[in-house]
Amino acid sequence: MNHQPFRSWLLSEEPLPPEQAQALNEHLQDCEACRQIDTSWSKVFGLFQCVSPAAPAPGFTERWQQRLIAQRMAAQRRQAWIAVAVTAGTALLLLLILGIQVVQILRAPAQLLLMWIARLTSLVNVLVDIQKFILMVLNSGPIIPITLAIFFTGFICFISVAWLATYRQMTSNWRIA
Numbered sequence: 001m002n003h004q005p006f007r008s009w010l011l012s013e014e015p016l017p018p019e020q021a022q023a024l025n026e027h028l029q030d031c032e033a034c035r036q037i038d039t040s041w042s043k044v045f046g047l048f049q050c051v052s053p054a055a056p057a058p059g060f061t062e063r064w065q066q067r068l069i070a071q072r073m074a075a076q077r078r079q080a081w082i083a084v085a086v087t088a089g090t091a092l093l094l095l096l097i098l099g100i101q102v103v104q105i106l107r108a109p110a111q112l113l114l115m116w117i118a119r120l121t122s123l124v125n126v127l128v129d130i131q132k133f134i135l136m137v138l139n140s141g142p143i144i145p146i147t148l149a150i151f152f153t154g155f156i157c158f159i160s161v162a163w164l165a166t167y168r169q170m171t172s173n174w175r176i177a
Helices: 002-010 018-030 032-050 059-106 109-139 146-171
Strands: none
Touching: 002 018, 002 032, 018 032, 059 109
């Protein structure tokens, strides 16, 4: 005999349609195993109904909140120590690199002077090129329409503002929420 639909119906908490309820009652009259399941489930369900739900121990919420705060503080301390360690390691590495370069510079000061003269010359050449470009643009008045000049001016302003905003965002203090 197939007991599966009847067992599912017995253990279901939803009300059965009339035809299924009638079929279940007929089956219970003939089947001792399903009758035992029905009786046992009724007793267990009754016990569930009369037992009150377990309450947490007194002070549970406060202990849980204190433990949560302590865990967050420990995580923040751990992050702070990691940040300090990374910063210190980076600083030591940069000092080592700088020390090596200072030692090399002190061995050959003439080479340093030549290098700075070359850099200064390069900077002057770049400034002269920029001046030539600006003069060329200004002297070619009718060649470049005014709308294009306004567009380039606006674009340069936009890039400048974007750069400043990015710089400010990167240098602002970060706060732990």
